[in-house]
Amino acid sequence: MTARADSLAGNLAGKKVLVLGGRTGLLGRALVEALTRLGAEPLAVGRADFDPLDPEAMAKFLDHNQPNLLINAVAYTAVDKAEDEPEAAALLNATLPAVLARACRTAGLPLLHFSTDFVFDGTKAEPYVPEDATNPLSVYGRTKLDGERAILDIFPEKSVIARTAWLFGPGKGNFVHKIVSLAQTRESLRVVHDQTGSPTFTPDLADLALALLASGKAGIFHVVNAGRATWCDLAREAVKTAGLACQVLPIRTDQYPVKAKRPPFSVLDTKALTEATGLVPRPWEEPLREYVREEFLKK
Numbered sequence: 001m002t003a004r005a006d007s008l009a010g011n012l013a014g015k016k017v018l019v020l021g022g023r024t025g026l027l028g029r030a031l032v033e034a035l036t037r038l039g040a041e042p043l044a045v046g047r048a049d050f051d052p053l054d055p056e057a058m059a060k061f062l063d064h065n066q067p068n069l070l071i072n073a074v075a076y077t078a079v080d081k082a083e084d085e086p087e088a089a090a091l092l093n094a095t096l097p098a099v100l101a102r103a104c105r106t107a108g109l110p111l112l113h114f115s116t117d118f119v120f121d122g123t124k125a126e127p128y129v130p131e132d133a134t135n136p137l138s139v140y141g142r143t144k145l146d147g148e149r150a151i152l153d154i155f156p157e158k159s160v161i162a163r164t165a166w167l168f169g170p171g172k173g174n175f176v177h178k179i180v181s182l183a184q185t186r187e188s189l190r191v192v193h194d195q196t197g198s199p200t201f202t203p204d205l206a207d208l209a210l211a212l213l214a215s216g217k218a219g220i221f222h223v224v225n226a227g228r229a230t231w232c233d234l235a236r237e238a239v240k241t242a243g244l245a246c247q248v249l250p251i252r253t254d255q256y257p258v259k260a261k262r263p264p265f266s267v268l269d270t271k272a273l274t275e276a277t278g279l280v281p282r283p284w285e286e287p288l289r290e291y292v293r294e295e296f297l298k299k
């Protein structure tokens, strides 16, 4: 993180921060690392600690631990499976944010929550700004949008919603890790080239979202690395960085059928983030190369 981001997030030092999903989540782990580096005291909780959907258990935890801030990195993230399990997806993506917003309102705690580029339908030609009309194409996108709305309805004063996209990073499986692992044993891989988005490194996202939280601003922000890529571009860059000979061949979305419909274009515009924090996210290629080298070339 830049010195500027460190100083912005510096007022998190000494703060107790409850991180739901902080034990096992791809983003949750990055948030816990970033908070620790900033001198905060992250309270990472997982599903074994208590059921976050149970308002009484949540109130008891808040009362006992007295955190200063609450971050929600829990979600139902299996985008295709959600098409078959809409109730389970709604419980985590829509009901949970409502439960958390109520708990935060009662306790007066600022809330940081994460949402997705999949709230958009992908028909725009320019990067999406937070105010753009939403029109999710999938159960996952719809339930995440319901979660955003619940938070803004219940506790708009102190809630930050960071919409992000296409995450990769250490500590858990993700698209980039899967591609490089497959490329180690395959001569070629077929990857879709007609969906364009904003690949984002979880440690960068954690730093930027924490700076946003520390800025005291509220509302919806787009928080992603700079630039844009197709899944095929992202896979090619990862395979190239890993020094593998595997060929990455472009295919169309209809040649790789999946249950949930994805937006063909979901690049997110981060101007509002920059206005709130003064921070400009770096291009996705930089952390992608760092991540692939660290993950695959140092061992």
Ligand SMILES: NC(=O)c1ccc[n+]([C@@H]2O[C@H](COP(=O)([O-])OP(=O)(O)OC[C@H]3O[C@@H](n4cnc5c(N)ncnc54)[C@H](OP(=O)(O)O)[C@@H]3O)[C@@H](O)[C@H]2O)c1
Pocket: 020, 021, 022, 023, 024, 025, 026, 027, 028, 046, 047, 051, 052, 072, 073, 074, 075, 076, 077, 092, 114, 115, 116, 117, 144, 164, 165, 166, 167, 168, 172
């Ligand atoms: N991944 C992406 O590309 C992407 C893109 C756009 C937006 N986002 C958003 O970014 C946020 C973080 O995503 P992520 O990829 O880091 O998610 P993730 O790795 O799938 O982590 C989800 C977390 O939620 C926990 N969880 C799931 N069900 C639970 C339950 N019933 N009770 C308690 N905890 C439960 C998981 O715990 P277990 O390990 O115990 O299951 C895990 O810690 C989410 O809001 C997501 O919608 C992600």
